[in-house]
Amino acid sequence: MRNEDLDPQRSREEFARAMTEDLRWLGIRWSEGPDCGGAYGPYSQSERRVHYLEAWRRLREDGFLYPCTCSRKDLAQAASAPNDADTDDEPVYPGTCRGKDAVEFMEPAGANWRFRVPDGEEVEFADLNLGRRRFVAGSDFGDFLVWRRDDVPAYQLAVVVDDAAMRITEAVRGADLLKSTARQLLLMRALGYAAPDYFHCHLVRDAAGVRLAKRHDALGIRRLRESGMTAERVLEMAGWP
Numbered sequence: 510m511r512n513e514d515l516d517p518q519r520s521r522e523e524f525a526r527a528m529t530e531d532l533r534w535l536g537i538r539w540s541e542g543p544d545c546g547g548a549y550g551p552y553s554q555s556e557r558r559v560h561y562l563e564a565w566r567r568l569r570e571d572g573f574l575y576p577c578t579c580s581r582k583d584l585a586q587a588a589s590a591p592n593d594a595d596t597d598d599e600p601v602y603p604g605t606c607r608g609k610d611a612v613e614f615m616e617p618a619g620a621n622w623r624f625r626v627p628d629g630e631e632v633e634f635a636d637l638n639l640g641r642r643r644f645v646a647g648s649d650f651g652d653f654l655v656w657r658r659d660d661v662p663a664y665q666l667a668v669v670v671d672d673a674a675m676r677i678t679e680a681v682r683g684a685d686l687l688k689s690t691a692r693q694l695l696l697m698r699a700l701g702y703a704a705p706d707y708f709h710c711h712l713v714r715d716a717a718g719v720r721l722a723k724r725h726d727a728l729g730i731r732r733l734r735e736s737g738m739t740a741e742r743v744l745e746m747a748g749w750p
Contacts, residue, residue: 511554511675512552515664517555520555529542529543531729531730534730535730536744549674554662554667560671560674562617565656571699573624575607576620577623578609601648602623602652602653604651621657623652626650626695627646627695630646631644632691636707638710642687664689665692669697669700669702670700672702673702678705679708680706681710683710686709690709713746713747
């Protein structure tokens with residue numbers, strides 16, 4: 510059990526407690542985690558900054574990263590900015606800052622740091638649920654964020670570092686993160702990490718076919734609990750075997 514609480518604006522202690530309570534209510538158990546410890550802790554990402562910073566320095570020194578100073582407005586005006594609303598994907602970056610020098614930065618704060626993808630390279634992997642998947646770097650996804658200008662490690666870097674440090678052998682997650690897997694495989698190669706196996710699940714959707722997500726104010730487990738629904742019924746609705 511890993512608490513991915515990097516975003517200081519969204520992460521609160523009461524949210525972490527509710528997450529743990531809801532998962533246990535569903536019958537999910539774990540042998541390691543923030544509430545019970547383990548050999549590869551700490552298990553909250555907010556406490557693992559030293560590991561992410563070490564990876565950032567390695568990537569920077571090896572020439573994989575560059576600082577990006579584009580504003581949100583700059584990115585919104587880029588021709589490639591629109592993205593698929595049914596994924597948690599980020600827009601394909603147009604490469605505006607690719608030529609900027611990273612030498613002057615000894616720490617990541619103050620710029621958005623992007624991983625320079627090998628344009629045209631096919632990133633392919635065998636998904637245990639959806640079969641072989643292939644994405645083209647620079648086309649299906651561009652130079653992606655690994656560290657934000659407000660000095661917060663980005664999801665892609667943190668997950669890769671944690672999976673390697675915690676010796677994760679199989680990652681199970683939603684199909685909306687297939688492109689993230691391609692990005693993370695590039696990061697793993699750059700850092701010399703072994704890749705886990707991947708199993709991408711189909712998304713749970715409502716009657717209209719829209720995926721259940723917080724941005725759509727979808728029903729969460731807590732609200733389903735409060736409505737009187739049983740854990741067994743929730744798992745049945747989600748297609749749990």
